[in-house]
Amino acid sequence: MITPMVPAQRRSVLISGASIAGPALAFWLDHYGFDVTVVERAPTIRTGGYPIDVRGTAIDVVERMGLLPQIRAAHIASRAMTFVDRASMVIGSVPIYEAICSDTERDVELPRGTLTTLLHDATRNGNIDYCFNDSIDTLRDDGKGVDIGFASGRQARYDIVIGADGLHSRTRRLVFGPEAPFNHSLGFCFNLFSMPNDKGLSHGGVVHAEPGRTAAIWAVQDSPRVFGFLAFATDEAPVSTSRDAEEQIRRMRAAFAGMGWEVPRLLDAMAQADDLYFDSVSQIRMPHWSKGRVALVGDAAFAPSFRSGQGTSLALVGAYVLAGELATRDDPQDAFAAYERIARPFVEANQALATDDNGAFFLPRTQKDIETRDHILAEIIRNGTAGMFDNTKARVHNSLRLSDYASV
Template identity: 40%
Template sequence: MNERILISGASIAGLTLAHWLARYGFRPTVVERAPAPRSGGNGVDVRGNATEVAERMGILSRIHEFATDVHGMKFVDAADRAVARIDTRDPASIEIMRGDLVALLHEVTDVEILFGDSILGLEQDDDGVSVTFEHAPARRFDLVVGADGMHSNVRRLVFGPEERFVQFKHHYFAFADTDASLGENRWVTMFNTPGRMTGIYRSGNHPQAKAYFMFRSAPLRYDHRDVAEHKRLISEAFGRESSWRTRELLDAALADPDFYFDALGQVRMNSWSDGRVALVGDAAWCASPVSGAGAELALVGAHLLAGELAASGGDHRVAFARYDTAHRPLVNAKQRIGPNVRLMVPRTEGGRCVRDVVARLPLMKVIGAVERRAQARNARPLPEYALGRRGNGA
C-alpha cells in the first residue's frame, strides 16, 4: 500500500527519509534541484534522539570522525582583542558541517535520485499523485513528501504561498568560504556594530573556514535564488564597514561561488500534511539557523515519518497524523530560540556592552547545563519500527 513515494529535496531530511523508507520496504524516489549532493553549508548539531537515528543508520562513528571540534564563541573588539568567550561544548552533542553530513547520508541511501530537476506540478486524487517535472517525464506516485527547505516548492504548490507560513525574524544572514588564517582555531569569532555581526567560523578538523554575516533589517524584496542579488544586498549592508576584518571577510565571501544568503525565518504550520502530500524538515517547521536544531529535527522527524508509514502498513492518513503528534512537541520546544539572536547581534552599542559583560559570567555555562538537563528529562524515547515489514511496527 502506497509503496511509490516521491521526496523533493536531497538534504538531511530528504535523504534520511529515503533511507528509512527503503529499509521499511517502500520504493522512494528523490528529486533534487542541484546537479549533485550539496557540499556546502554551515555547522549543524547532532544531539538527542538524532544521535540514536544516526546510530541506527550506521553513521554515528563517521559523524564523530568529521566532527568540527569547535570550542565556542569569542567576541572581539575592532582591534581583535577578545572581550568575552562562551564555551559551547556539549558532550551529548556532535557538530558536523552540513555538507559532510549530507555526504554520509548519501553514502548509505541507495535509492533513485533525479538530480538537476524539480517538481513543476502536483495533482492528487483518491488513488495517488500525478507529478510533472521541469525535465523528467511525468510520473505517478502514491505519496509525495516535500523536504525542500524553508522556501519549499511542494509547500507552495499544495498548501499555498510562502507568506502564509514563513515568519520573518527581522534579520538576514550570509556565509561563505574564507581564509582560515583570519580566525582563531576552534572558535567562532564575532565582531559587532549595532544591529550587525561579522564573524569567522574555524573548525579544528577542516582547512577551510566560513565567513558569517548577519544584520537587522525590515523585510527586503528579492529573489531567494538570485545569488548576484544576494551579494549586492550583503555588500550594501557591510560594504562601508572597515573595522576589524570585515573588509577581508566580505571580499572572500563575494568571491565564493557557493555564497549563501537568506532571511532568518521560521515556518509555522498547523498541519504538515494535505491528503497524499506531507512535509518534513525545514519545509514543515524551520526553526531558523540560530536555533541550532535544524539537523536534529530533520533526522528525528524523517525517521518518525518513515516509521509511522511502516507501522500503519502504508496508510498515509494514519501515519501522517501519528507523525505530527509524535514530532510536534520537539518542534515547538526548538522553535523557542530564546536570546540567541540578541546574543549574536545586539541592537545597540549599549546592548553589546551588556552582552559582553553577561558572556563573561559563569552564569552562561550554568544556564546551558540547566537547559540540557531539562531537555534530557523531557525527551521522549525514539520509537522502534520493524524493518522491511510494513504494518508490524512496534
C-alpha cells in the same frame, strides 16, 4: 546490519529533496519495504562543509541507522567562540559546548557535507532511485494517488509524495500555496561563504558585533579555508529577500559600510566567493504539515532557523517518525496525522530555542544587547562558566522518546 522489511503491498513514495531529511526518510522507507524515488534539482549531493550539529534525540536516530560511529568519528571539536571589538581586542570568549550545546555526550558537531555524504552512501546502494538534475514541476493529488510532472518532462504517479525540499519548498508552494503565510522572520538577513584562512584561525570562531550588525569568521579544525558570516537586522518580510547574488552583495556592502574589525576583508571575500549562500533568518510555522497524500518534513515543514541549532536534528527525527508511521498505517492520512501528533511538540519546543531569548547574545539588535553580552563575558572571565548556562537546551534536545518501529 538492518534487515529490510517488506510489507504485504509495496507503496511508492516520491521524496523531493536530497539534503538531510530526504535521504534520512528514504533510508527508513526503504527499510520498511517502500518503493522510494528521490528527486533533487542539484546535479549531485551538496557537500558544503559548514558545521552542523546532531543532538539529543537525533543521536538515537543515527544510532538506529548504524551511522553513529562514523558521525562521532567526524566530530570537529570546536573549542571556543571569541568576541572582539572593532580594533580586534578580545572582549571575552565562551566554550562552544557550554554556550551552545550543553550536553557533550549527546551532541556531535560535523561538517554538513560529511553528514549528507554519509546519508547518501547509506541509501544509494539499496533500492532507492535517485534522480538528480530534476524537480517537481506539477502535482495533482486525486485522492488515490499523486500525478507528478517533472521539470525534465517525465511523468509519473506515486502513492505518496513528501516534500523535503527546504525552507523555500516548491512542494509546499504547489500544495499549500505561497510561502509568505508560513515564513516568520526573526529579524535578520545573513550571508555565508568560504574564504582563505590567512589568519591561522583554528577550532572555533571570532565574532564582532555592533547594534544590528554581526560579523564572524569560523574555522573547522585547522582547515585552510574558513567560513565568513555577515548578518544585519531588518524588518522586511523574509520572503521578499532577493535571490539575486549581486543584489545581495550590494545590500551587504551598504549595510556594513564603516564597520571595523575584519569586515572590509569579509565583504571583499563575499564578493569573490563561489559558494555564497544568503537568506533571511526565519522559521517555517504551519498549522498542518500534510494535505491529502502529500506531507512535508524538515525545513519544508518546520525550519527552526540556525539560531536554534536544531535544523539538522529536527530533520532527522522528523524523517524517522514520518517513515515509522507510514509503515504502521495503511492510510497515509492517518500516518501523517500520527507523525504530526508525535513530532509537533518536539518541533515547537526546539523552535522556541531561537525565539525565547531573541538570540541577542550572538545577534544583538541594540546597544543594550551588547552591554548585556559583555557583562556575561566579564563574568565568565572572573568566575568561569559554572552556573552561567543551564541545561534547558539539553532537556529540549532530548525531550522526545522515539517509538520502536522495529516490529513493523
